Amino acid sequence: MKQFKVIGVAALALLLSATMAFAIGAGVGRDGTIVGTKGKAKTVQELIDMYDSTGCIDCHEDAHDDWAASPHARSIYGTGRAAATMITAMKNGFMSWEYSGVKSTKDIKVEHWMGCMKCHLPQLADATDEVAVELADTLNEWYANAKKALKNPDDKKAIAIRDKHQKTLTSLNINCLVCHNRMAITHKWTDGYPQHDTVYGFNDGEHEDETFTKMKRSLIMDESIFCGQCHGMGPNLELENPTQCATAYGSYMWAYRAEGGQESCQECHMEKSGLGHKILSYSDETMQKMAIDFKVESYVSQWLDGSTLKPKAVVKVKMVNRSGHSIPDG
Amino acid sequence: MARGNNMGRGPYEKSSIVEDTGLAPGKEVEERFDIFYPVTEKGADGKQVAEEREMDVTVELWYKPFGTMDGAVLWNEWEETISLDKKSKPTTYRSGNPK
Numbered sequence: 232m233k234q235f236k237v238i239g240v241a242a243l244a245l246l247l248s249a250t251m252a253f254a255i256g257a258g259v260g261r262d263g264t265i266v267g268t269k270g271k272a273k274t275v276q277e278l279i280d281m282y283d284s285t286g287c288i289d290c291h292e293d294a295h296d297d298w299a300a301s302p303h304a305r306s307i308y309g310t311g312r313a314a315a316t317m318i319t320a321m322k323n324g325f326m327s328w329e330y331s332g333v334k335s336t337k338d339i340k341v342e343h344w345m346g347c348m349k350c351h352l353p354q355l356a357d358a359t360d361e362v363a364v365e366l367a368d369t370l371n372e373w374y375a376n377a378k379k380a381l382k383n384p385d386d387k388k389a390i391a392i393r394d395k396h397q398k399t400l401t402s403l404n405i406n407c408l409v410c411h412n413r414m415a416i417t418h419k420w421t422d423g424y425p426q427h428d429t430v431y432g433f434n435d436g437e438h439e440d441e442t443f444t445k446m447k448r449s450l451i452m453d454e455s456i457f458c459g460q461c462h463g464m465g466p467n468l469e470l471e472n473p474t475q476c477a478t479a480y481g482s483y484m485w486a487y488r489a490e491g492g493q494e495s496c497q498e499c500h501m502e503k504s505g506l507g508h509k510i511l512s513y514s515d516e517t518m519q520k521m522a523i524d525f526k527v528e529s530y531v532s533q534w535l536d537g538s539t540l541k542p543k544a545v546v547k548v549k550m551v552n553r554s555g556h557s558i559p560d561g
Numbered sequence: 562m563a564r565g566n567n568m569g570r571g572p573y574e575k576s577s578i579v580e581d582t583g584l585a586p587g588k589e590v591e592e593r594f595d596i597f598y599p600v601t602e603k604g605a606d607g608k609q610v611a612e613e614r615e616m617d618v619t620v621e622l623w624y625k626p627f628g629t630m631d632g633a634v635l636w637n638e639w640e641e642t643i644s645l646d647k648k649s650k651p652t653t654y655r656s657g658n659p660k
Contacts, residue, residue: 523637550622
């Protein structure tokens with residue numbers, strides 16, 4: 232009888248571990264990722280904490296300061312306009328689509344958000360559907376109170392709620408760990424899964440940190456494919472309802488590299504521009520100068536058409552896009 | 562949406578490119594503007610004369626992230642007084658062509 236009990240417990244344990252491995256997905260080492268180790272975030276705050284990069288600041292202050300001035304530091308909030316667009320994407324997008332399964336925000340799942348968050352917050356894939364609902368509610372409450380505060384600047388309650396949600400939304404971003412861990416390996420079955428105790432960059436060795444104790448070389452950190460994971464190829468056909476946002480990497484491959492262009496995203500947006508982790512684009516004066524050859528020439532002519540005089544100035548504007556992708560793009 | 566000829570600004574409003582008016586990398590694009598001077602009829606014979614001999618022309622290149630002037634960034638500007646007479650005022654360059 233005793234023997235039966237032991238076998239019963241062992242069988243149960245085996246069954247449980249097999250179920251967990253199946254839930255995590257295929258691939259050796261996947262369970263060693265940050266989400267594999269910690270489990271999916273169940274609240275927005277847990278998701279923020281899961282990829283908290285404040286521990287990087289002490290040793291990498293300059294890179295952090297550059298990043299803080301970058302659009303990556305506010306990838307879903309932007310200037311507020313990006314956050315408002317997320318709401319539009321929700322209301323005019325998956326909430327209005329007949330077969331999406333979303334009638335109200337409580338029906339929203341992580342996969343509904345992926346048309347936006349695939350790039351604006353890729354780590355949302357490491358959260359439960361409850362976080363997808365909480366994110367929608369946070370955005371809606373932020374917007375409603377931002378409007379109230381705009382209408383009545385003395386509405387202290389609205390201002391407080393707006394600011395609280397704004398802080399939450401700006402804490403959800405593309406930070407050190409998103410790039411130097413989660414997104415640092417594209418070919419995971421070839422190069423392995425990004426591990427929970429490792430930061431990925433240009434070196435192998437030990438890393439002076441209590442949590443991230445190892446450094447490993449990322450084979451894509453200085454390659455355009457790294458940026459192409461988000462600054463993408465056009466329609467996201469892998470989604471249940473395809474969306475299209477950035478097309479920069481597609482343009483880079485098919486209109487720049489195809490014509491002999493040799494530079495990478497990082498070479499222009501980080502190195503030659505001197506921008507480092509600011510990684511700016513159209514708003515930066517240096518990038519503007521690098522992007523376009525702009526020449527104007529003019530002359531006059533006086534065309535006498537019978538008895539009709541038609542004096543005119545002719546202005547010719549010549550432009551050559553010197554960047555590695557179509558302009559505008561993202 | 563790649564299911565017709567509609568394409569919207571929002572990512573949820575498109576899944577293909579219906580038309581691309583952007584600047585492709587490495588490709589020269591030329592825009593030509595013909596701007597006519599005003600003429601008036603003078604004298605009994607109604608001869609046409611261009612009394613305004615000079616025209617101040619400004620060319621501005623704006624990057625419009627949202628398709629409007631909201632958040633638009635001025636990338637380049639060229640300004641010149643173009644005269645019908647051979648000798649024109651000195652050219653001014655705020656940016657654009659090298660001096």
